[in-house]
Amino acid sequence: MPSGTNSNPWLISGFLLVVFLLGWHFFTMRPTFDPRGMTEEQLQLMEFNGDIIRTTDGGYTWNPEKEKVKGVPGPLAVLEKARTELAEAFEKKGTNDHGIAYLVGYTVSRFAAGFIAASIVAIMLGILLGLNKVLFRAVNPYIQILKPISPLAWMPLLLYTVKDPKWTAVLVVFMAALWPTLATTAFGVNSLRKDYLHVAAILQLSWIKRLFKVILPGAAPTIVNGLRISFGSALVAVVPAEMLLGELGVGYLSWIEWNNLDIAGVIFAILVVGLVGVILDSGFNKLAGLVTYQE
Amino acid sequence: MAFLQVDHATKYFPNPSGEGSVCIFRDVTIKIEKGEFVTTIGHSGCGKSTLLNIIAGLETMTEGGVILNGREASGPGLDRMVVFQNFALMPWMTVFENIALAVRSAYPDWNREQVAAHVHKYIALVGLKGAENKRPTALSGGMKQRVGLARAFSIEPKVLLLDEPFAQIDALTRGVIQEELIQMWNTSRNTVFMVTHDVDEAILLSDRIMLMTNGPEARIAEIVDVTVPRPRSRASIIEHPHYYRIRNHIIHFLVRHAKHEPDSDAVAAEVSVSAVPVEVNFEKESPRAQLTAL
Numbered sequence: 001m002p003s004g005t006n007s008n009p010w011l012i013s014g015f016l017l018v019v020f021l022l023g024w025h026f027f028t029m030r031p032t033f034d035p036r037g038m039t040e041e042q043l044q045l046m047e048f049n050g051d052i053i054r055t056t057d058g059g060y061t062w063n064p065e066k067e068k069v070k071g072v073p074g075p076l077a078v079l080e081k082a083r084t085e086l087a088e089a090f091e092k093k094g095t096n097d098h099g100i101a102y103l104v105g106y107t108v109s110r111f112a113a114g115f116i117a118a119s120i121v122a123i124m125l126g127i128l129l130g131l132n133k134v135l136f137r138a139v140n141p142y143i144q145i146l147k148p149i150s151p152l153a154w155m156p157l158l159l160y161t162v163k164d165p166k167w168t169a170v171l172v173v174f175m176a177a178l179w180p181t182l183a184t185t186a187f188g189v190n191s192l193r194k195d196y197l198h199v200a201a202i203l204q205l206s207w208i209k210r211l212f213k214v215i216l217p218g219a220a221p222t223i224v225n226g227l228r229i230s231f232g233s234a235l236v237a238v239v240p241a242e243m244l245l246g247e248l249g250v251g252y253l254s255w256i257e258w259n260n261l262d263i264a265g266v267i268f269a270i271l272v273v274g275l276v277g278v279i280l281d282s283g284f285n286k287l288a289g290l291v292t293y294q295e
Numbered sequence: 296m297a298f299l300q301v302d303h304a305t306k307y308f309p310n311p312s313g314e315g316s317v318c319i320f321r322d323v324t325i326k327i328e329k330g331e332f333v334t335t336i337g338h339s340g341c342g343k344s345t346l347l348n349i350i351a352g353l354e355t356m357t358e359g360g361v362i363l364n365g366r367e368a369s370g371p372g373l374d375r376m377v378v379f380q381n382f383a384l385m386p387w388m389t390v391f392e393n394i395a396l397a398v399r400s401a402y403p404d405w406n407r408e409q410v411a412a413h414v415h416k417y418i419a420l421v422g423l424k425g426a427e428n429k430r431p432t433a434l435s436g437g438m439k440q441r442v443g444l445a446r447a448f449s450i451e452p453k454v455l456l457l458d459e460p461f462a463q464i465d466a467l468t469r470g471v472i473q474e475e476l477i478q479m480w481n482t483s484r485n486t487v488f489m490v491t492h493d494v495d496e497a498i499l500l501s502d503r504i505m506l507m508t509n510g511p512e513a514r515i516a517e518i519v520d521v522t523v524p525r526p527r528s529r530a531s532i533i534e535h536p537h538y539y540r541i542r543n544h545i546i547h548f549l550v551r552h553a554k555h556e557p558d559s560d561a562v563a564a565e566v567s568v569s570a571v572p573v574e575v576n577f578e579k580e581s582p583r584a585q586l587t588a589l
Contacts (some may be wrong), residue, residue: 018316034499077417168383193383195379195381196383196385198351198353198371198377198383199353199377199379199383199385200381201370201371202351202352202353202370202371202372202373202375202376202377203351203373203396203397203450204373204400205396205400213385213396217387218385218386218387226393247527254577293386293387293430293432
């Protein structure tokens with residue numbers, strides 16, 4: 001069979017995953033504890049230090065608690081961690097120890113609040129700038145200066161002004177999501193084909209109809225592209241915002257596991273961040289498919 | 296006073312090379328009677344599309360005015376609907392929605408059923424039954440312009456402005472749609488102002504053809520009466536003795552004006568100094584017309 005185009009990509013994906021997991025497993029595997037060649041004093045000292053523990057049959061084995069911070073944990077350790085985390089996904093054990101489902105929920109709602117607010121503001125401002133060339137030229141230099149600023153750079157100032165870490169995190173997402181949508185919306189509206197506006201003018205459409213029947217749907221494909229860029233940069237910003245502000249969420253999970261020196265937990269948190277991103281992204285793509293058209 | 300009158304229109308564009316401005320056309324006066332089909336032919340850049348946009352209210356003129364039915368028409372309006380060269384159909388709307396948008400604007404107090412019935416009537420008229428829910432992307436150029444024509448006729452405008460409506464349609468389809476347009480116009484009898492490059496199209500459709508000189512400072516040099524009786528069809532029109540005389544006359548005019556400097560032809564020289572358009576009618580057989588028709 002010829003290779004390439006006819007092969008199932010899922011087979012290749014599965015194969016790559018297996019290779020990766022096996023490689024990960026073997027590179028992080030440590031030999032089982034071998035007491036041969038050690039004196040009884042040495043073994044007792046190691047047990048006292050907590051490096052090894054006595055098993056029920058009288059032998060010794062590596063202390064699993066201490067293993068967590070030695071080297072990089074293998075896939076089995078991460079799987080075990082994931083299993084325990086998912087088992088208590090919906091539990092709240094304390095003010096800072098909420099189940100993974102809650103953490104995902106906090107991050108998604110924080111992300112959604114910032115992203116949706118930013119999108120609404122950016123699209124409205126973008127339309128305004130796109131329709132008025134003079135205003136656009138007047139405001140554009142400021143957009144160009146503000147756009148490249150990392151949203152995290154705003155954080156101290158936001159924290160100082162709003163005095164609430166919860167809203168600061170939302171505002172960091174807001175700042176991250178604002179500029180790409182604003183710039184592309186202004187561009188999309190500005191480069192809308194004049195014919196469409198001419199038709200709207202001849203038909204004497206009211207400005208509301210003009211906006212919702214002609215300008216917005218006409219610029220929609222460009223606006224969606226801007227939203228997609230905003231979406232990515234907001235997703236990148238939400239994790240460090242949670243880390244720095246200590247707000248409960250999947251970004252915070254990664255940091256708290258690091259503070260606990262639970263490296264398997266850190267890897268688990270990274271995977272959760274990735275998964276949340278994929279879920280949000282696919283939802284976004286479904287939404288985008290509804291408003292785009294072919295010329 | 297004519298039904299539609301463009302009165303001493305002059306248009307300047309800012310000079311693309313910097314200072315000053317270029318005069319596109321100067322002192323153009325057009326008089327179109329109610330129910331008349333008038334076409335303007337001229338080379339690219341003579342300002343004929345600008346003239347059409349000025350009548351539509353989509354562009355402003357430097358001097359002059361447009362008078363429709365005794366009133367000055369300024370700014371775009373539902374009484375002057377344009378059929379665009381590149382169709383200008385909203386690609387995010389279906390065929391039905393594109394026409395319904397226009398119908399709802401023209402008849403704001405109609406209910407949903409009245410609007411739908413009206414839209415379906417015009418979709419049937421252009422033979423697009425079954426394509427109501429297709430988007431423009433799924434249609435050929437000819438079908439798109441049928442939608443454009445249905446949209447324009449559906450709001451029953453006082454004046455229909457056709458801006459090179461068939462320029463982007465393949466030659467075989469073009470002929471079919473031209474005859475469909477004749478049929479629609481025969482029943483509606485709108486006043487039509489068309490701009491085109493296509494001499495045969497102009498003769499087939501028009502009552503009068505205005506010939507524009509090249510820009511800058513373009514003028515309407517001649518007005519040719521199409522002395523071929525209606526009803527016309529592409530097959531029958533070429534049998535008429537005046538058809539090729541009119542056609543040759545127009546083509547001679549266009550060839551003569553394709554050159555930047557007027558040649559030594561006596562008629563051309565006379566035309567280029569005359570401020571009032573020369574009227575050409577092959578039934579009246581003026582000596583000048585005979586001369587240029589050769």
